[in-house]
Every structure is written in C-alpha cells, then in structure tokens.
Amino acid sequence: MIxxxxxxxxxxxxxxxxxxxxxxxxxxxxxxxxxxxxxxxxSYPPNVRIVRVMCSGRVDAQMVLQAYRNGADGxxxxxxxxxxxxxxxxxxxxxxxxxxxxxxxxxxxxxxxxCRFDYVSAGEGEKFVRVVSETVEAVRALGPLTRPSAAGE
Amino acid sequence: MxxxxxxxxxxxxxxxxxDFDKLREELLRQAGVAYVKPAAYxxxxxxxxxxxTDLGAERPERVVIAACSPRxxxxxFMQVLERAGMNPYFLQxxxxxxxVAWVTPDAEQATRKACAQTRGAAARVRLHQPLFKTELxxxxxxxxxxxxxxxxxxxxxxxxxxxxxxxxxxxPVLGGLPVRYEDLFPNMECGPCVLEPVxxxxxxxxxxxNIEILTLxxxxxxxxxxxxxxxxxxxTPRFVDAEQCIGCxxxxxxxxxxxxxxxxxxxxxxxxxxxxxxxxxxxxPFLDARACLRGTGGDCTLCRDACPVEGVVxxxxxxxxxxxxxxxxxxxxxxxxxxxRSLPELGYGTVPGVYTSLEFERIxxxxxxxxxxxxxxxxxxxxxxxIVHCAGSLDPRHRPYCSGICCDYAFQFNRLIxxxxxxxxxxxLYKELAMPGKEEFALYQHARSNPHSAFVRYAPGGVRVxxxxxxxxxxxxxxxxxxxxxxxxxxxxxxxxxxAEDGGGLSRILGAPRDRFGFFEELHGRMDSxxxxxxxxYLAGACQAPMDIQRAVGQGVSAAGYVLSGLADxxxxxxxxxxxxxxxxxxxxCRTCGSVCPYQAIGYPPEGRAASVNELLCHGCGTCAAACPxxxxxxxxxxxxxxxxxxxxxxx
Numbered sequence: 027m028i029x030x031x032x033x034x035x036x037x038x039x040x041x042x043x044x045x046x047x048x049x050x051x052x053x054x055x056x057x058x059x060x061x062x063x064x065x066x067x068x069s070y071p072p073n074v075r076i077v078r079v080m081c082s083g084r085v086d087a088q089m090v091l092q093a094y095r096n097g098a099d100g101x102x103x104x105x106x107x108x109x110x111x112x113x114x115x116x117x118x119x120x121x122x123x124x125x126x127x128x129x130x131x132x133x134x135x136x137x138x139x140x141c142r143f144d145y146v147s148a149g150e151g152e153k154f155v156r157v158v159s160e161t162v163e164a165v166r167a168l169g170p171l172t173r174p175s176a177a178g179e
Numbered sequence: 180m181x182x183x184x185x186x187x188x189x190x191x192x193x194x195x196x197x198d199f200d201k202l203r204e205e206l207l208r209q210a211g212v213a214y215v216k217p218a219a220y221x222x223x224x225x226x227x228x229x230x231x232t233d234l235g236a237e238r239p240e241r242v243v244i245a246a247c248s249p250r251x252x253x254x255x256f257m258q259v260l261e262r263a264g265m266n267p268y269f270l271q272x273x274x275x276x277x278x279v280a281w282v283t284p285d286a287e288q289a290t291r292k293a294c295a296q297t298r299g300a301a302a303r304v305r306l307h308q309p310l311f312k313t314e315l316x317x318x319x320x321x322x323x324x325x326x327x328x329x330x331x332x333x334x335x336x337x338x339x340x341x342x343x344x345x346x347x348x349x350x351p352v353l354g355g356l357p358v359r360y361e362d363l364f365p366n367m368e369c370g371p372c373v374l375e376p377v378x379x380x381x382x383x384x385x386x387x388x389n390i391e392i393l394t395l396x397x398x399x400x401x402x403x404x405x406x407x408x409x410x411x412x413x414x415t416p417r418f419v420d421a422e423q424c425i426g427c428x429x430x431x432x433x434x435x436x437x438x439x440x441x442x443x444x445x446x447x448x449x450x451x452x453x454x455x456x457x458x459x460x461x462x463x464p465f466l467d468a469r470a471c472l473r474g475t476g477g478d479c480t481l482c483r484d485a486c487p488v489e490g491v492v493x494x495x496x497x498x499x500x501x502x503x504x505x506x507x508x509x510x511x512x513x514x515x516x517x518x519x520r521s522l523p524e525l526g527y528g529t530v531p532g533v534y535t536s537l538e539f540e541r542i543x544x545x546x547x548x549x550x551x552x553x554x555x556x557x558x559x560x561x562x563x564x565x566i567v568h569c570a571g572s573l574d575p576r577h578r579p580y581c582s583g584i585c586c587d588y589a590f591q592f593n594r595l596i597x598x599x600x601x602x603x604x605x606x607x608l609y610k611e612l613a614m615p616g617k618e619e620f621a622l623y624q625h626a627r628s629n630p631h632s633a634f635v636r637y638a639p640g641g642v643r644v645x646x647x648x649x650x651x652x653x654x655x656x657x658x659x660x661x662x663x664x665x666x667x668x669x670x671x672x673x674x675x676x677x678x679a680e681d682g683g684g685l686s687r688i689l690g691a692p693r694d695r696f697g698f699f700e701e702l703h704g705r706m707d708s709x710x711x712x713x714x715x716x717y718l719a720g721a722c723q724a725p726m727d728i729q730r731a732v733g734q735g736v737s738a739a740g741y742v743l744s745g746l747a748d749x750x751x752x753x754x755x756x757x758x759x760x761x762x763x764x765x766x767x768x769c770r771t772c773g774s775v776c777p778y779q780a781i782g783y784p785p786e787g788r789a790a791s792v793n794e795l796l797c798h799g800c801g802t803c804a805a806a807c808p809x810x811x812x813x814x815x816x817x818x819x820x821x822x823x824x825x826x827x828x829x830x831x
Contacts, residue, residue, distance in 0.1 A: 079801065123805070
C-alpha cells in the first residue's frame, strides 16, 4: 500500500506544504493507467491535476512553462512505453522534448525533479500510483517553486 | 457563453466522496458557467433522456459532464448532444470518479480536486470549436499486390463480396512459393494440390469475373490516398495470349536458346519461351524478351511456327503501363531468405553440395529440376544430408529472431528424404527447436523416430561447412562444447526469413514503411498486424513477418475484412475531425512537422511553401502541433489555447 498524507489522527501543528502538480497524460496508455488505478480504488495523493492529451507527443514546452507560471510546483508527463505508442512514435518525441526541456528549466533554476517524465501503460495502475506518489514526495521535499518577483510578466 | 455543468453521482460512487454543494458553489464562480445540476446515473437510458431533455430546455452553448472517465462514456454523451441539436464536440468531461472519488479517501481533498478538474473542463470547453465529420466518395475497387496464398485468398474474399480486384503478380505464374513445394508441413499435402482449388476459384470460379489478373506486372506508382488511389501498373509482355493459349507447350522444344531457370533457382535451364514449371497457372508459356534471339535483333520465329493456334504468340507486344483506381491496396509480396553468402562459414556458394531450403524444395518437387528425384548433380543419390537449422537466425550479428517455420519444413524434409531414399542419414543441426501448433509436432516426432536421423544442438557460430574431394564436411561444436565432424553429400541451410528482396522499392512507392528487417511495418503487432502504418494500405502474409501458410492466408482474409468494413458498400468514407490543420500564413515551410509525423500525413504542395495536412491520413496525435516552431499547426480539439486554459484553471 502506498502511504498517503490523508487522515491524520492528530492535526499537524503547521499544515505541511502541499505541492501543486500538473500531470499530462496520454489518452491511450497513461490516462488509462490512471483509470485503472481508480478502478482498483488505490488511493494516492490528490496533488496532481490531470490534463488529458491524445499523445504525449502533443505536450510542448510552452504548456509545461505555463503550468509553472500558473502556480504548479511540478509537472509530470506520462507516456506509453517505448514501442507501445498508439501513434507509433509520439512518445519518442516526448522523451526528446523532455530531455531538452529539463536543460532549459535548469537555466531558470527549476530542478529536474520538478519535471518528471515516465512511462505508464494502460495496465499499470500500480505504477501510476507509485510515480505520482514519488513525484509528490520529491516536489514536496524541494518546497514551493519560487518564482523571481519580476518574472517577466 | 452559457456552459451547463452536469455532475453525475454515479449512485454513491461519486456522491459519497465528493461534496456536490461545494462543487456547485465553486463552479458557479467560474466564467461562463450558467448552471450546475446533479444527476443520478447519466449513462443509464434514463440519465441520457434527462440530459437530452434538459439540454433542450436550458439551451447551453457548451456542456461539461463531471462523471466517470471519458474513456467510458464520452462517445455516448456526444451522441446525446447531437440528438439535442448541438455540435458533439461542445462537450468536455471531467473525470471525477476514476481519477478523484475512487482514489482520494479524504472527502475534502477529493472535493477540492474534483473542483479543480471540473474548472479545467469548464475553462477549456468555452474554447471548443464546432467540428464536423466529413464524408468522402470512395472507389471500392482494390489492388492486391502478390498472388501467393495470402494475396489469392484476399482477392477471392473481396471478389466474393462483389468487389473488383486487380491482382498484380510480378512473375508469370500464380500461387507464390508454396505452389512450387512438393509437400507442405504439417500434413504433407502436396503444395500445388493445396493451392489449386484457390487458383481454380480465382481463374474460373463464379466470382472470377471480378478479378483482373495481371502477371509479369509490378506497381510502378501510386497517387492519392485511402479511398481514392490511382495505381500505375507496369506490365512486361508475355508475348503469349494466355486467354487463347491451349497450354500444349509445342512452342517450347523448338526454341534454340537456353538460360538458367530462375524458377528452379538456377539448378537447371529453361528455354527463352517457357513454362515456369509443369502445372504452372495460368497454363500458358511466357517469352523472356531478354533471352529471346528477337531481343538481340534476330528474326527467329520457331516458337510461333510451332504454335497450333493462330495469333497466340504475339511478338509485337510492348511494355505497357496502365492506371487502375482503387480505394485500398493490399500488399502480399511475400518474403525473402537471408543471404547465406553473409554466413561464409556455412559454405554456400563456395562448397558444392550446399543448398538453401528453397533450392532443396525444388530438388524434392516432382515438377522441379530432377523431377522429384533426390540426387546430386552427378546423378548419384546422397547417402547423407545435413540440415542446418537457424542459419543466420537467433544471431544478433545477422537476424536476432526465430523465423518460426524452418523447423517445421526441416522435419518435413526429413520425412520426404526418408520416403524418397529410405536409409539416407539425416543430421539436424539446430540452435533451438520451435514447432508450435496443434499439428506441427507430429513431423518432429517422425523425425525423432526415424532411425537414420541424428540431432545436434549447436552453439552459435558452431557449424562450419568445408569442401573435400568427396563432398561437404560438416564440423560442429555442440552446446556442451563437444566437437564433431560429419561427411554429408548434401547440406541444406534453413536461412532466416526476411522481407521480400525488392520490398524496398515498393515501400517507397506506397509510402508504407518497412521495419529494420525489411518486413512491412504493421500498425500494431497484435491488434492490427494486417494494417500498414498508412491508412488504406493493408498487409497480408510473410511480407509483414515470418509466417506459415495458415497465418498468411488468415491475414489475407483479414485484410479483405478491413477493406470491406472500411469501404463499406453504400457508405461514404467518414473522416474524423480530430486532426491537425495548418495556418498557411504562419507556416514558414521548414518541414519540421513532416519529419515528426508518423503517418506521412503532411505534404508540401509544390505550388505553395506551406505544409498541408491530409485529413485522411492524419490520426490526430498532435505531435506536429507541438513540434511546429511557428505555432502554425493547430491540433483540432486539443489546441494550444484549449490546453493552456485548462492548465490555468486546474491550478486556480
């Protein structure tokens, strides 16, 4: 069972930092994997807001940056496993873009752990829960994303 | 913009975990949301009726349904919108069951997450554009390339369904390779006997009028797309009118020219005018213009003089290229064998007496170079035959896979050798054995019970064939490291099955890619192996993967099924509107989109510099939209604006 942060018997003295995370899930594998976790009623931290796209290859850097700008502390991009992409190779494009993106983010001072890429198949409800839980923990440990006061808005 | 939000309680599934009143209160603050209504079971017939009636009464411009996963009922709710007179794409679902209520035990947290997800849906749906399925008139004829078992069965199934089929075969003969085999595994039926009923149906059956057979023909160009291809077919003349020819073959003996017979892999010769082999269909000789004396300026007419039917031999024919319209194309061009010259240690081409399995099939065949007599070139019977399984297979330096058919035919060889020359020693050298199937094991058991058989499992690279004065010598190292040596009068190599030798050219013409082994690449290895990656181009038989006749024929019929359901009678072709589209004024023509599109759906018309998306080929993944550096490509229903609005709202 994955430990969750819910149901504390004793209210904490100061409420812990709850990160906001945007999860981009491809329709065919990882979104279905999330549904699978749901069907199995596995509980996991509620911090991830799910945005469905048809293919992980649709996720462009602009969307990830927008998530940070709008208050996300982390981003999760989930794709079909290598060779399993419903659109044949969109997931390869997504990995390529992610690799490029983390280098770009580093220049903004955004740690790599705030932008996780992983593969979750339609059957991998448990892996989905694990990846979400790990990401939430990793971002929680990093603390809130601090944006420069003059963020160029 | 009036957005109506419906929240399904899903019985207690959602209602128990999420506070509806809070959700409504929060959603009503969201721009555009006119009302938020609860519903019990929206997916039930009652629920859908309620939704339809309520949409009629409320007349919202956009609809959000917060319920289960869109993967469950989105299609059904889209139909309700349509019945209510709305564009079905004015709907967005928020998944508050699988992704919220069922996974978030704390009601307050669940409600917060449900609010966020539903807000995202409401923000996004405001930006939804009306989308429409388009319909296209299509041609229902089909071009089938390759007349082996897969292509024949495909053509026949289509013809039986009333479709016009053009069957394009590059050789002068129908039936592919198995029609040249003496016997077929697993039941030792004769190859021509198995194929002939199918050939009979194709040539003379009740639906044969629907099949146009073009032999000595190749597809030389393809224009257009699924539903409306124009296929150019280049046909080399046969110089013999196959319709009028009575098949007496009187024309052949007088011919003064002999050339190596490619139908027997060069093991004997044929005349310039020839039948590929006895019993070949169509039962009419062909004249090989490259070999004929007339081709080099001579004026020989011996074959025409010998022909008893006036006008059958026609020297005046020329190469012709014809166009045929087709809604779909089926590729059934068969396989090749791994070139054994790339395995020099096995002696093929250097040591006399070493044959490939296809050559050996012809030596065993009654209509082959030895009339089915198992003998060596000097006429003597072999005392021993070594069969090397896995030649080039299971070897990352050559082909890493198992072809899955070689063991079967190798044990069929064992049976035939024993039948033809009882007492001949047969040595099977193999890396692995694979004979799956409900009938296939019997031949292996026969081989095991043949007292003249021996079996050696060899280590990779552990077989070496060298020549000696008295025939090939096989040296081997078995999997336990023991070395051995055997004299063999004949060595038969069972090479890895590969893609068809000339598949590359066809792949380029069709735009249907091949995999790294030269096989045509399927859309999905398990669910859609008879579909290529290009819509409207289907795959049948061993051009897609190594396979036996049973599977090839099954795929041929399966390809016919795809054609019949995709281009159904009396129906236009529907094009889904979730595709990409290009804003031509923003497009710089950099072609990045084309390089990332897995379906070759993006073209660059010569008249403009802008990219253009073919909606028929586009599957709507949006990879091009993400790749476009100028933001000139819009992924319909998943536009940047829609996704960015959703991101902003889920984080608010």
